[in-house]
Each structure stands twice: as structure tokens, then as C-alpha cells.
Amino acid sequence: MDTTGILDESLERLHVSGPERDGWLSNHGPMAVEALVRHGQAPVVHRWLDYYSAKLEDMPPTDTPVTAANWQAALGDPRRIADWTVYFARDTAERPWRDVLAEWWPRLLPGIAAGATHPAIRVGHAVRTLLTTDETAPRVMELAHALGYWAARHQPLPALGLLAPVPDAAAALDAVPRVPDQTGGIVERFAGLTAFPDWPPARGLPLAPDDVRDRLAELVAAAVHRYASHGHGAPIMLVHAATAPNAVLRTLPALPHELWAPSLEAAWAASAAVTAAYSPATPAPYAPTRLTSEEVFERAAAHGDDHTIKFTDTALDVGDGTALAAAVRSIDLNEPAL
Structure with a gap:
């Protein structure tokens, strides 16, 4: 490295x-x-x-x-x-x-x-x-x-109810109810959380370690992709809907397997909380990119904003075309630092 x-x-x-x-x-x-x-x-x-x-x-x-x-x-x-x-x-x-x-x-x-x-x-x-x-x-x-x-x-989220089950991570993020009061800071917004969709699948049932890892990777990809169309709502804060679960995904290999399932549930709660607190009411169009992963990260490094660098790092972990477009979107939306 x-x-x-x-x-x-x-x-x-x-x-x-x-x-x-x-x-x-x-x-x-x-x-x-x-x-x-x-x-x-x-x-x-x-x-x-x-x-x-x-x-x-x-x-x-x-x-x-x-x-x-x-x-x-x-x-x-x-x-x-x-x-x-x-x-x-x-x-x-x-x-x-x-x-x-x-x-x-x-x-x-x-x-x-x-x-x-x-x-x-x-x-x-x-x-x-x-x-x-x-x-x-x-x-x-x-x-x-x-x-x-x-x-x-350390500060836990408020007690949350369960909404209807959803089939995948992308649908789950789309179904997260927005916090009614979108004017306060993050502590005030998190206090307004009430319930999240019932995801991941088989909640409450044992999941094999490979299934946990796959669900978590699915959540990271869904949050990165969603930034491309929804990042304009809060360009800095919404990066955390992706970077927080990706931090958990990166940590899994160092943890005993019995800690993986609760890690997935916590990562979902964090991603959903940020989505509820800052996601805009409507999506916006975004453009695809022809840049390579290396070129996208070079642009993020030259841009210099810390959140943009970290989000681009996570987008490169996902690595597909939509993820690269989301990274470029973050570069365009956030103020350059350098």
C-alpha cells in the first residue's frame, strides 16, 4: 500500500x-x-x-x-x-x-x-x-x-418501529420515511426518527456469514447509487449513508462471525437514519461518466474536499458505472477545498 x-x-x-x-x-x-x-x-x-x-x-x-x-x-x-x-x-x-x-x-x-x-x-x-x-x-x-x-x-438512535418488508436494499432506502422537520441539525433530525422498512431479509433469523457480507455489500452499493440521484439534497451529509455501512463491511473480516449479523443491522440503521434525515423529496437527473476509477479518484484528490475523497473511496469499492457517476456527482456538488 x-x-x-x-x-x-x-x-x-x-x-x-x-x-x-x-x-x-x-x-x-x-x-x-x-x-x-x-x-x-x-x-x-x-x-x-x-x-x-x-x-x-x-x-x-x-x-x-x-x-x-x-x-x-x-x-x-x-x-x-x-x-x-x-x-x-x-x-x-x-x-x-x-x-x-x-x-x-x-x-x-x-x-x-x-x-x-x-x-x-x-x-x-x-x-x-x-x-x-x-x-x-x-x-x-x-x-x-x-x-x-x-x-x-456513543449515542444510540431512538427506539424504532418496523414498516413493511422490502425485497432489497435499494427499495429499503427508497421506502425510508423522511424526517418531517428538515430544518434542524443531525441530533434534532435523528430524534424525529420513528420507523424503518423491515430489511434485511430474514431479520431475526440466523444468516450465514457470507449472506451477511453480501447483504452489507448490497446496502453499500444501493447507498452509493442513490447518491447519484439524491445527493443534491445534502451533498455532504448524504455521503455517510454509504460510507458508514462500508466502514462496517471493511471491519467484518477482523470480527468473530457471531458479531456479523448485528453489525449488518446496525449498518442498516445508520444508513437509513442518514437517509431519513437528509434525503430530498424528489430525485434529480445525473450524467453517466466515461472516466476510469483511477481518473475519478484523481479528480477527487485534486478537488480536496475530505467528504468527497472518502465517498469516492467507497464508490470505488462498489466500482460499477453508476458508482463512478455518483462519485463524479459528489465532486460536482461539493465545494472544492484546494
């Missing part, structure tokens, strides 16, 4: 910063850097970081250490971001990162939508790197930062 050391250098630069800025906006630096390096754009990473780092804030101070005895009281307390980061840095230094992830994944999963799904997405990028490259100290530390952010921002 990276023989230059740029990924590790970039992560070390970013780890002096907190996971949020301006009170609640997420630090997308580690996720965007990982995507840039993975898709052959390592030479532009430090220049991109020079621009992006000016937005970031220092890691907040620690307060009270998180321990095995008090972690439940600290869960979901954003004032404890630094405490949680220290906890996971110590835990991943003392144990294999897979063991830490397997223990904490079911604890954190109910809060997948917290922080506008960014903590879970950051975990997905970190795990992808650890599964496919050398386990260097900065890469393990990135997982610790991601898990700490998730624990600090």
Missing part, C-alpha cells in the same frame, strides 16, 4: 489533534489520508495536510482515567475524549488489536450513528489499513484514536 512512510508520518502529524473541531465537527484527516495513500495519491498527502491541519484543534486535556470499573459511566461523554483515547492506546499496546476490537465492537455498535457516524467510519479506515498492511505503531494508534472517539460520542 505505502512504501514511502507517508501514511505513518501523516497519522503521527494528526494524532496531536483532537477528533473534533469547532465544538462538534469531525476531524476527517486520518480517513482522507488513508484513502489518498491507498489510491496512489501519497505524493499529495503532506500538501493536503498542510491545508487541512490549519482547521484542527489540539487534543483536549485528560480528566479522569477510564478503567474497567468505570467505563460505562464514561460511555457517551464527549468531555472524556482524551481519557478514552488514552484508555484504548494502553489497551491496544497491551493486547492484540483484534482482541480489543472484538471486545468493544458490540459495546460501541448500538451507538453507530453517534457523531454523524464519523467515529465508526474512522474505525473502518483504521481496520482496513491494519488488515491489509503492516501493523505499525501509528496504524495501531489510529485505531485507538478511532475507538476512543466512538466511545466518547
